[in-house]
Amino acid sequence: METFFRGSKKVTLIDLSDCLSNKTSSFEPNAHKIDYLTHEQSLTVSNKLFGLEKEDWPEGHGWAAENVTLSTHSGTHVDAPYHYGPTSGGEAAKTIDQVPLQWCFGNGVVLNMTHKKAGESITDEDVLHELQRIEYEIKPYDIILIRTDTSKNFSQPGYDKMHAGLSRNATQLLVEKGVRLIGIDAWGLDRPFDVMTAEAKRGNREQLWESHFYGKEREYLQIERLANLELIPVPFGFTVIAFPVKIEGASAGWSRVVAVLEEG
Structure with missing residues:
Protein backbone atom coordinates (compact mmCIF):
# COMPACT_ATOMS: atom_id res chain seq x y z
CA MET A 1 0.00 0.00 0.00
CA GLU A 2 1.32 3.43 -0.94
CA THR A 3 -0.11 6.79 0.13
CA PHE A 4 0.94 10.17 -1.23
CA PHE A 5 -0.46 13.60 -1.99
CA ARG A 6 -1.11 14.85 -5.50
CA GLY A 7 -1.77 18.52 -4.95
CA SER A 8 -4.31 18.72 -2.12
CA LYS A 9 -5.67 15.24 -2.83
CA LYS A 10 -4.59 12.22 -0.79
CA VAL A 11 -4.09 9.16 -3.00
CA THR A 12 -3.74 5.58 -1.76
CA LEU A 13 -2.69 2.78 -4.09
CA ILE A 14 -3.34 -0.83 -3.07
CA ASP A 15 -1.59 -3.53 -5.08
CA LEU A 16 -4.10 -6.31 -5.75
CA SER A 17 -1.66 -8.49 -7.71
CA ASP A 18 0.14 -11.62 -6.59
CA CYS A 19 3.92 -11.73 -7.07
CA LEU A 20 5.14 -14.38 -9.51
CA SER A 21 7.99 -16.30 -7.90
CA ASN A 22 9.99 -19.49 -8.33
CA LYS A 23 9.13 -20.29 -4.71
CA THR A 24 5.74 -21.62 -5.84
CA SER A 25 6.66 -22.99 -9.28
CA SER A 26 6.88 -26.60 -8.07
CA PHE A 27 3.16 -26.81 -7.23
CA GLU A 28 1.48 -24.31 -9.53
CA PRO A 29 -1.30 -25.84 -11.68
CA ASN A 30 -0.06 -23.53 -14.46
CA ALA A 31 3.68 -24.11 -14.27
CA HIS A 32 6.16 -21.27 -14.60
CA LYS A 33 9.91 -20.77 -14.39
CA ILE A 34 12.00 -17.61 -13.98
CA ASP A 35 15.65 -17.73 -15.05
CA TYR A 36 17.68 -14.80 -13.70
CA LEU A 37 20.63 -13.29 -15.59
CA THR A 38 22.85 -11.25 -13.25
CA HIS A 39 24.89 -8.15 -14.13
CA GLU A 40 28.01 -10.34 -14.19
CA GLN A 41 26.49 -13.17 -16.25
CA SER A 42 25.35 -10.76 -18.95
CA LEU A 43 28.98 -9.93 -19.74
CA THR A 44 29.21 -13.18 -21.68
CA VAL A 45 26.16 -12.17 -23.71
CA SER A 46 27.47 -8.66 -24.40
CA ASN A 47 30.79 -10.12 -25.52
CA LYS A 48 29.04 -12.47 -27.93
CA LEU A 49 26.68 -9.81 -29.30
CA PHE A 50 28.93 -6.75 -29.39
CA GLY A 51 32.48 -7.88 -28.69
CA LEU A 52 32.55 -5.90 -25.44
CA GLU A 53 34.87 -6.97 -22.62
CA LYS A 54 34.31 -6.65 -18.88
CA GLU A 55 36.67 -3.66 -18.80
CA ASP A 56 34.40 -1.79 -21.22
CA TRP A 57 31.56 -1.67 -18.69
CA PRO A 58 31.42 0.75 -15.74
CA GLU A 59 32.37 -1.23 -12.61
CA GLY A 60 32.46 -4.36 -14.75
CA HIS A 61 28.69 -4.73 -14.67
CA GLY A 62 26.43 -5.36 -17.65
CA TRP A 63 22.65 -5.56 -17.51
CA ALA A 64 20.31 -7.73 -15.47
CA ALA A 65 17.59 -9.64 -17.29
CA GLU A 66 15.15 -12.47 -16.75
CA ASN A 67 13.78 -15.18 -19.03
CA VAL A 68 10.32 -16.30 -17.97
CA THR A 69 8.43 -19.36 -19.15
CA LEU A 70 4.77 -19.28 -18.14
CA SER A 71 1.16 -19.56 -19.20
CA THR A 72 -0.96 -16.50 -19.88
CA HIS A 73 -3.03 -17.85 -16.97
CA SER A 74 -0.14 -17.78 -14.51
CA GLY A 75 -0.12 -15.21 -11.73
CA THR A 76 -2.66 -12.40 -11.59
CA HIS A 77 -4.25 -12.24 -15.03
CA VAL A 78 -7.35 -11.20 -16.95
CA ASP A 79 -9.27 -13.87 -18.88
CA ALA A 80 -10.65 -12.81 -22.25
CA PRO A 81 -14.01 -14.09 -23.60
CA TYR A 82 -12.06 -16.28 -26.06
CA HIS A 83 -10.88 -18.34 -23.05
CA TYR A 84 -14.43 -19.58 -22.48
CA GLY A 85 -15.15 -20.55 -26.09
CA PRO A 86 -14.60 -19.52 -29.73
CA THR A 87 -17.86 -17.55 -29.84
CA SER A 88 -19.92 -15.44 -27.47
CA GLY A 89 -23.52 -14.53 -28.20
CA GLY A 90 -23.12 -15.95 -31.70
CA GLU A 91 -20.17 -13.69 -32.57
CA ALA A 92 -16.43 -14.34 -32.51
CA ALA A 93 -15.27 -14.08 -28.89
CA LYS A 94 -12.79 -11.28 -28.15
CA THR A 95 -9.18 -12.20 -27.52
CA ILE A 96 -7.22 -10.26 -24.91
CA ASP A 97 -5.82 -7.78 -27.45
CA GLN A 98 -9.37 -6.97 -28.58
CA VAL A 99 -10.81 -6.27 -25.14
CA PRO A 100 -12.06 -2.66 -24.70
CA LEU A 101 -9.92 -0.80 -22.18
CA GLN A 102 -13.11 0.70 -20.74
CA TRP A 103 -13.93 -2.73 -19.31
CA CYS A 104 -10.67 -2.73 -17.31
CA PHE A 105 -10.92 0.68 -15.66
CA GLY A 106 -13.85 1.52 -13.41
CA ASN A 107 -15.50 1.82 -10.04
CA GLY A 108 -14.59 -1.06 -7.75
CA VAL A 109 -16.96 -2.96 -5.47
CA VAL A 110 -15.80 -5.60 -2.99
CA LEU A 111 -18.27 -8.37 -2.15
CA ASN A 112 -17.16 -10.15 1.02
CA MET A 113 -17.72 -13.90 0.65
CA THR A 114 -15.20 -15.04 3.26
CA HIS A 115 -17.96 -16.93 5.08
CA LYS A 116 -18.29 -19.36 2.16
CA LYS A 117 -16.31 -22.59 2.52
CA ALA A 118 -13.99 -24.26 0.01
CA GLY A 119 -15.96 -25.89 -2.77
CA GLU A 120 -19.19 -24.03 -2.03
CA SER A 121 -21.10 -21.99 -4.59
CA ILE A 122 -21.49 -18.24 -4.28
CA THR A 123 -25.04 -17.80 -5.54
CA ASP A 124 -27.07 -14.89 -6.84
CA GLU A 125 -28.78 -14.77 -3.44
CA ASP A 142 -18.53 -1.52 -12.20
CA ILE A 143 -15.63 -3.87 -11.46
CA ILE A 144 -16.77 -6.51 -8.98
CA LEU A 145 -14.14 -8.06 -6.70
CA ILE A 146 -15.13 -11.29 -4.94
CA ARG A 147 -13.25 -11.58 -1.64
CA THR A 148 -12.64 -15.10 -0.33
CA ASP A 149 -9.22 -14.54 1.34
CA THR A 150 -7.88 -17.60 -0.48
CA SER A 151 -4.94 -15.46 -1.60
CA LYS A 152 -3.49 -15.84 1.90
CA ASN A 153 -2.78 -19.46 0.93
CA PHE A 154 -1.14 -18.83 -2.46
CA SER A 155 2.23 -19.91 -1.04
CA GLN A 156 0.85 -23.33 -0.08
CA PRO A 157 0.44 -26.41 -2.30
CA GLY A 158 -3.22 -27.14 -2.98
CA THR A 171 -22.29 -14.37 -12.77
CA GLN A 172 -25.37 -13.87 -14.92
CA LEU A 173 -26.83 -11.47 -12.35
CA ARG A 191 -15.44 -23.70 -7.81
CA PRO A 192 -12.28 -25.87 -7.60
CA PHE A 193 -11.87 -28.44 -10.34
CA ASP A 194 -11.75 -31.37 -7.93
CA VAL A 195 -15.29 -30.54 -6.75
CA MET A 196 -16.66 -29.82 -10.22
CA LYS A 201 -18.64 -37.80 -13.07
CA ARG A 202 -21.76 -38.40 -10.99
CA GLY A 203 -23.85 -37.01 -13.86
CA ASN A 204 -24.17 -33.31 -13.00
CA ARG A 205 -22.33 -31.88 -15.99
CA GLU A 206 -24.23 -28.58 -16.09
CA GLN A 207 -22.23 -27.17 -13.19
CA LEU A 208 -18.83 -27.88 -14.83
CA TRP A 209 -17.07 -24.52 -15.33
CA GLU A 210 -20.49 -22.88 -15.33
CA SER A 211 -19.37 -19.29 -14.71
CA HIS A 212 -16.69 -19.47 -17.37
CA PHE A 213 -19.07 -21.02 -19.88
CA TYR A 214 -21.69 -18.33 -19.23
CA GLY A 215 -19.24 -16.10 -21.11
CA LYS A 216 -20.13 -18.02 -24.28
CA GLU A 217 -23.57 -16.36 -24.04
CA ARG A 218 -22.57 -12.83 -22.98
CA GLU A 219 -19.06 -11.42 -23.05
CA TYR A 220 -17.32 -10.53 -19.82
CA LEU A 221 -13.82 -10.72 -18.32
CA GLN A 222 -12.42 -12.32 -15.19
CA ILE A 223 -9.45 -11.39 -13.04
CA GLU A 224 -8.07 -14.48 -11.34
CA ARG A 225 -5.47 -14.70 -8.55
CA LEU A 226 -6.10 -11.28 -7.05
CA ALA A 227 -4.50 -10.55 -3.68
CA ASN A 228 -4.86 -8.13 -0.76
CA LEU A 229 -8.59 -7.49 -1.10
CA GLU A 230 -8.71 -7.36 2.69
CA LEU A 231 -6.60 -4.16 2.56
CA ILE A 232 -9.29 -2.19 0.76
CA PRO A 233 -10.91 -0.22 3.62
CA VAL A 234 -14.30 0.38 1.98
CA PRO A 235 -16.65 -1.87 -0.02
CA PHE A 236 -16.98 0.77 -2.77
CA GLY A 237 -15.90 4.32 -3.54
CA PHE A 238 -12.57 3.43 -5.15
CA THR A 239 -11.24 2.85 -8.67
CA VAL A 240 -9.78 -0.35 -10.10
CA ILE A 241 -7.16 -0.40 -12.86
CA ALA A 242 -6.64 -3.83 -14.45
CA PHE A 243 -5.21 -3.37 -17.95
CA PRO A 244 -3.98 -6.72 -19.35
CA VAL A 245 -0.77 -7.18 -21.31
CA LYS A 246 -1.54 -7.06 -25.03
CA ILE A 247 -0.85 -10.47 -26.60
CA GLU A 248 -2.11 -11.13 -30.11
CA GLY A 249 -4.87 -13.72 -30.27
CA ALA A 250 -4.45 -14.74 -26.62
CA SER A 251 -7.05 -16.04 -24.18
CA ALA A 252 -5.61 -14.04 -21.27
CA GLY A 253 -3.02 -11.46 -20.30
CA TRP A 254 -1.10 -10.75 -17.11
CA SER A 255 -2.13 -7.63 -15.21
CA ARG A 256 -0.82 -5.45 -12.38
CA VAL A 257 -4.18 -4.76 -10.77
CA VAL A 258 -4.39 -1.71 -8.50
CA ALA A 259 -7.12 -0.16 -6.35
CA VAL A 260 -7.00 3.66 -6.19
CA LEU A 261 -8.56 5.57 -3.30
CA GLU A 262 -8.70 9.37 -3.38
CA GLU A 263 -9.56 11.80 -0.58
CA GLY A 264 -9.91 15.56 -0.57
Whole structure:
Protein backbone atom coordinates (compact mmCIF):
# COMPACT_ATOMS: atom_id res chain seq x y z
CA MET A 1 0.00 0.00 0.00
CA GLU A 2 1.32 3.43 -0.94
CA THR A 3 -0.11 6.79 0.13
CA PHE A 4 0.94 10.17 -1.23
CA PHE A 5 -0.46 13.60 -1.99
CA ARG A 6 -1.11 14.85 -5.50
CA GLY A 7 -1.77 18.52 -4.95
CA SER A 8 -4.31 18.72 -2.12
CA LYS A 9 -5.67 15.24 -2.83
CA LYS A 10 -4.59 12.22 -0.79
CA VAL A 11 -4.09 9.16 -3.00
CA THR A 12 -3.74 5.58 -1.76
CA LEU A 13 -2.69 2.78 -4.09
CA ILE A 14 -3.34 -0.83 -3.07
CA ASP A 15 -1.59 -3.53 -5.08
CA LEU A 16 -4.10 -6.31 -5.75
CA SER A 17 -1.66 -8.49 -7.71
CA ASP A 18 0.14 -11.62 -6.59
CA CYS A 19 3.92 -11.73 -7.07
CA LEU A 20 5.14 -14.38 -9.51
CA SER A 21 7.99 -16.30 -7.90
CA ASN A 22 9.99 -19.49 -8.33
CA LYS A 23 9.13 -20.29 -4.71
CA THR A 24 5.74 -21.62 -5.84
CA SER A 25 6.66 -22.99 -9.28
CA SER A 26 6.88 -26.60 -8.07
CA PHE A 27 3.16 -26.81 -7.23
CA GLU A 28 1.48 -24.31 -9.53
CA PRO A 29 -1.30 -25.84 -11.68
CA ASN A 30 -0.06 -23.53 -14.46
CA ALA A 31 3.68 -24.11 -14.27
CA HIS A 32 6.16 -21.27 -14.60
CA LYS A 33 9.91 -20.77 -14.39
CA ILE A 34 12.00 -17.61 -13.98
CA ASP A 35 15.65 -17.73 -15.05
CA TYR A 36 17.68 -14.80 -13.70
CA LEU A 37 20.63 -13.29 -15.59
CA THR A 38 22.85 -11.25 -13.25
CA HIS A 39 24.89 -8.15 -14.13
CA GLU A 40 28.01 -10.34 -14.19
CA GLN A 41 26.49 -13.17 -16.25
CA SER A 42 25.35 -10.76 -18.95
CA LEU A 43 28.98 -9.93 -19.74
CA THR A 44 29.21 -13.18 -21.68
CA VAL A 45 26.16 -12.17 -23.71
CA SER A 46 27.47 -8.66 -24.40
CA ASN A 47 30.79 -10.12 -25.52
CA LYS A 48 29.04 -12.47 -27.93
CA LEU A 49 26.68 -9.81 -29.30
CA PHE A 50 28.93 -6.75 -29.39
CA GLY A 51 32.48 -7.88 -28.69
CA LEU A 52 32.55 -5.90 -25.44
CA GLU A 53 34.87 -6.97 -22.62
CA LYS A 54 34.31 -6.65 -18.88
CA GLU A 55 36.67 -3.66 -18.80
CA ASP A 56 34.40 -1.79 -21.22
CA TRP A 57 31.56 -1.67 -18.69
CA PRO A 58 31.42 0.75 -15.74
CA GLU A 59 32.37 -1.23 -12.61
CA GLY A 60 32.46 -4.36 -14.75
CA HIS A 61 28.69 -4.73 -14.67
CA GLY A 62 26.43 -5.36 -17.65
CA TRP A 63 22.65 -5.56 -17.51
CA ALA A 64 20.31 -7.73 -15.47
CA ALA A 65 17.59 -9.64 -17.29
CA GLU A 66 15.15 -12.47 -16.75
CA ASN A 67 13.78 -15.18 -19.03
CA VAL A 68 10.32 -16.30 -17.97
CA THR A 69 8.43 -19.36 -19.15
CA LEU A 70 4.77 -19.28 -18.14
CA SER A 71 1.16 -19.56 -19.20
CA THR A 72 -0.96 -16.50 -19.88
CA HIS A 73 -3.03 -17.85 -16.97
CA SER A 74 -0.14 -17.78 -14.51
CA GLY A 75 -0.12 -15.21 -11.73
CA THR A 76 -2.66 -12.40 -11.59
CA HIS A 77 -4.25 -12.24 -15.03
CA VAL A 78 -7.35 -11.20 -16.95
CA ASP A 79 -9.27 -13.87 -18.88
CA ALA A 80 -10.65 -12.81 -22.25
CA PRO A 81 -14.01 -14.09 -23.60
CA TYR A 82 -12.06 -16.28 -26.06
CA HIS A 83 -10.88 -18.34 -23.05
CA TYR A 84 -14.43 -19.58 -22.48
CA GLY A 85 -15.15 -20.55 -26.09
CA PRO A 86 -14.60 -19.52 -29.73
CA THR A 87 -17.86 -17.55 -29.84
CA SER A 88 -19.92 -15.44 -27.47
CA GLY A 89 -23.52 -14.53 -28.20
CA GLY A 90 -23.12 -15.95 -31.70
CA GLU A 91 -20.17 -13.69 -32.57
CA ALA A 92 -16.43 -14.34 -32.51
CA ALA A 93 -15.27 -14.08 -28.89
CA LYS A 94 -12.79 -11.28 -28.15
CA THR A 95 -9.18 -12.20 -27.52
CA ILE A 96 -7.22 -10.26 -24.91
CA ASP A 97 -5.82 -7.78 -27.45
CA GLN A 98 -9.37 -6.97 -28.58
CA VAL A 99 -10.81 -6.27 -25.14
CA PRO A 100 -12.06 -2.66 -24.70
CA LEU A 101 -9.92 -0.80 -22.18
CA GLN A 102 -13.11 0.70 -20.74
CA TRP A 103 -13.93 -2.73 -19.31
CA CYS A 104 -10.67 -2.73 -17.31
CA PHE A 105 -10.92 0.68 -15.66
CA GLY A 106 -13.85 1.52 -13.41
CA ASN A 107 -15.50 1.82 -10.04
CA GLY A 108 -14.59 -1.06 -7.75
CA VAL A 109 -16.96 -2.96 -5.47
CA VAL A 110 -15.80 -5.60 -2.99
CA LEU A 111 -18.27 -8.37 -2.15
CA ASN A 112 -17.16 -10.15 1.02
CA MET A 113 -17.72 -13.90 0.65
CA THR A 114 -15.20 -15.04 3.26
CA HIS A 115 -17.96 -16.93 5.08
CA LYS A 116 -18.29 -19.36 2.16
CA LYS A 117 -16.31 -22.59 2.52
CA ALA A 118 -13.99 -24.26 0.01
CA GLY A 119 -15.96 -25.89 -2.77
CA GLU A 120 -19.19 -24.03 -2.03
CA SER A 121 -21.10 -21.99 -4.59
CA ILE A 122 -21.49 -18.24 -4.28
CA THR A 123 -25.04 -17.80 -5.54
CA ASP A 124 -27.07 -14.89 -6.84
CA GLU A 125 -28.78 -14.77 -3.44
CA ASP A 126 -25.37 -14.42 -1.75
CA VAL A 127 -24.53 -11.54 -4.07
CA LEU A 128 -27.84 -9.78 -3.51
CA HIS A 129 -27.58 -10.20 0.25
CA GLU A 130 -24.10 -8.68 0.28
CA LEU A 131 -25.16 -5.78 -1.92
CA GLN A 132 -28.01 -5.11 0.50
CA ARG A 133 -25.64 -5.30 3.46
CA ILE A 134 -23.23 -2.73 2.02
CA GLU A 135 -26.13 -0.65 0.65
CA TYR A 136 -24.93 -0.55 -2.93
CA GLU A 137 -26.64 -0.83 -6.31
CA ILE A 138 -24.52 -2.11 -9.18
CA LYS A 139 -23.94 0.22 -12.13
CA PRO A 140 -22.77 -0.59 -15.67
CA TYR A 141 -19.00 -1.11 -15.94
CA ASP A 142 -18.53 -1.52 -12.20
CA ILE A 143 -15.63 -3.87 -11.46
CA ILE A 144 -16.77 -6.51 -8.98
CA LEU A 145 -14.14 -8.06 -6.70
CA ILE A 146 -15.13 -11.29 -4.94
CA ARG A 147 -13.25 -11.58 -1.64
CA THR A 148 -12.64 -15.10 -0.33
CA ASP A 149 -9.22 -14.54 1.34
CA THR A 150 -7.88 -17.60 -0.48
CA SER A 151 -4.94 -15.46 -1.60
CA LYS A 152 -3.49 -15.84 1.90
CA ASN A 153 -2.78 -19.46 0.93
CA PHE A 154 -1.14 -18.83 -2.46
CA SER A 155 2.23 -19.91 -1.04
CA GLN A 156 0.85 -23.33 -0.08
CA PRO A 157 0.44 -26.41 -2.30
CA GLY A 158 -3.22 -27.14 -2.98
CA TYR A 159 -4.39 -23.52 -2.75
CA ASP A 160 -6.28 -24.08 -6.01
CA LYS A 161 -8.72 -26.31 -4.10
CA MET A 162 -9.35 -23.95 -1.17
CA HIS A 163 -11.88 -21.46 -2.54
CA ALA A 164 -15.58 -20.99 -2.99
CA GLY A 165 -16.57 -20.17 -6.56
CA LEU A 166 -19.13 -18.04 -8.33
CA SER A 167 -22.18 -19.90 -9.64
CA ARG A 168 -23.60 -19.33 -13.08
CA ASN A 169 -26.64 -17.49 -11.72
CA ALA A 170 -24.44 -15.11 -9.73
CA THR A 171 -22.29 -14.37 -12.77
CA GLN A 172 -25.37 -13.87 -14.92
CA LEU A 173 -26.83 -11.47 -12.35
CA LEU A 174 -23.71 -9.29 -12.42
CA VAL A 175 -23.23 -9.32 -16.20
CA GLU A 176 -26.88 -8.52 -16.88
CA LYS A 177 -26.47 -5.44 -14.67
CA GLY A 178 -23.74 -4.19 -17.00
CA VAL A 179 -20.64 -5.58 -15.25
CA ARG A 180 -17.89 -6.49 -17.70
CA LEU A 181 -15.09 -7.41 -15.29
CA ILE A 182 -15.35 -9.74 -12.28
CA GLY A 183 -12.31 -10.56 -10.12
CA ILE A 184 -11.61 -13.09 -7.40
CA ASP A 185 -8.73 -13.63 -4.97
CA ALA A 186 -8.48 -17.33 -5.80
CA TRP A 187 -7.12 -19.63 -8.50
CA GLY A 188 -10.35 -19.52 -10.48
CA LEU A 189 -13.75 -17.86 -10.59
CA ASP A 190 -15.59 -21.17 -10.62
CA ARG A 191 -15.44 -23.70 -7.81
CA PRO A 192 -12.28 -25.87 -7.60
CA PHE A 193 -11.87 -28.44 -10.34
CA ASP A 194 -11.75 -31.37 -7.93
CA VAL A 195 -15.29 -30.54 -6.75
CA MET A 196 -16.66 -29.82 -10.22
CA THR A 197 -15.04 -32.95 -11.69
CA ALA A 198 -16.48 -35.23 -9.02
CA GLU A 199 -19.97 -33.85 -9.58
CA ALA A 200 -19.64 -34.13 -13.37
CA LYS A 201 -18.64 -37.80 -13.07
CA ARG A 202 -21.76 -38.40 -10.99
CA GLY A 203 -23.85 -37.01 -13.86
CA ASN A 204 -24.17 -33.31 -13.00
CA ARG A 205 -22.33 -31.88 -15.99
CA GLU A 206 -24.23 -28.58 -16.09
CA GLN A 207 -22.23 -27.17 -13.19
CA LEU A 208 -18.83 -27.88 -14.83
CA TRP A 209 -17.07 -24.52 -15.33
CA GLU A 210 -20.49 -22.88 -15.33
CA SER A 211 -19.37 -19.29 -14.71
CA HIS A 212 -16.69 -19.47 -17.37
CA PHE A 213 -19.07 -21.02 -19.88
CA TYR A 214 -21.69 -18.33 -19.23
CA GLY A 215 -19.24 -16.10 -21.11
CA LYS A 216 -20.13 -18.02 -24.28
CA GLU A 217 -23.57 -16.36 -24.04
CA ARG A 218 -22.57 -12.83 -22.98
CA GLU A 219 -19.06 -11.42 -23.05
CA TYR A 220 -17.32 -10.53 -19.82
CA LEU A 221 -13.82 -10.72 -18.32
CA GLN A 222 -12.42 -12.32 -15.19
CA ILE A 223 -9.45 -11.39 -13.04
CA GLU A 224 -8.07 -14.48 -11.34
CA ARG A 225 -5.47 -14.70 -8.55
CA LEU A 226 -6.10 -11.28 -7.05
CA ALA A 227 -4.50 -10.55 -3.68
CA ASN A 228 -4.86 -8.13 -0.76
CA LEU A 229 -8.59 -7.49 -1.10
CA GLU A 230 -8.71 -7.36 2.69
CA LEU A 231 -6.60 -4.16 2.56
CA ILE A 232 -9.29 -2.19 0.76
CA PRO A 233 -10.91 -0.22 3.62
CA VAL A 234 -14.30 0.38 1.98
CA PRO A 235 -16.65 -1.87 -0.02
CA PHE A 236 -16.98 0.77 -2.77
CA GLY A 237 -15.90 4.32 -3.54
CA PHE A 238 -12.57 3.43 -5.15
CA THR A 239 -11.24 2.85 -8.67
CA VAL A 240 -9.78 -0.35 -10.10
CA ILE A 241 -7.16 -0.40 -12.86
CA ALA A 242 -6.64 -3.83 -14.45
CA PHE A 243 -5.21 -3.37 -17.95
CA PRO A 244 -3.98 -6.72 -19.35
CA VAL A 245 -0.77 -7.18 -21.31
CA LYS A 246 -1.54 -7.06 -25.03
CA ILE A 247 -0.85 -10.47 -26.60
CA GLU A 248 -2.11 -11.13 -30.11
CA GLY A 249 -4.87 -13.72 -30.27
CA ALA A 250 -4.45 -14.74 -26.62
CA SER A 251 -7.05 -16.04 -24.18
CA ALA A 252 -5.61 -14.04 -21.27
CA GLY A 253 -3.02 -11.46 -20.30
CA TRP A 254 -1.10 -10.75 -17.11
CA SER A 255 -2.13 -7.63 -15.21
CA ARG A 256 -0.82 -5.45 -12.38
CA VAL A 257 -4.18 -4.76 -10.77
CA VAL A 258 -4.39 -1.71 -8.50
CA ALA A 259 -7.12 -0.16 -6.35
CA VAL A 260 -7.00 3.66 -6.19
CA LEU A 261 -8.56 5.57 -3.30
CA GLU A 262 -8.70 9.37 -3.38
CA GLU A 263 -9.56 11.80 -0.58
CA GLY A 264 -9.91 15.56 -0.57
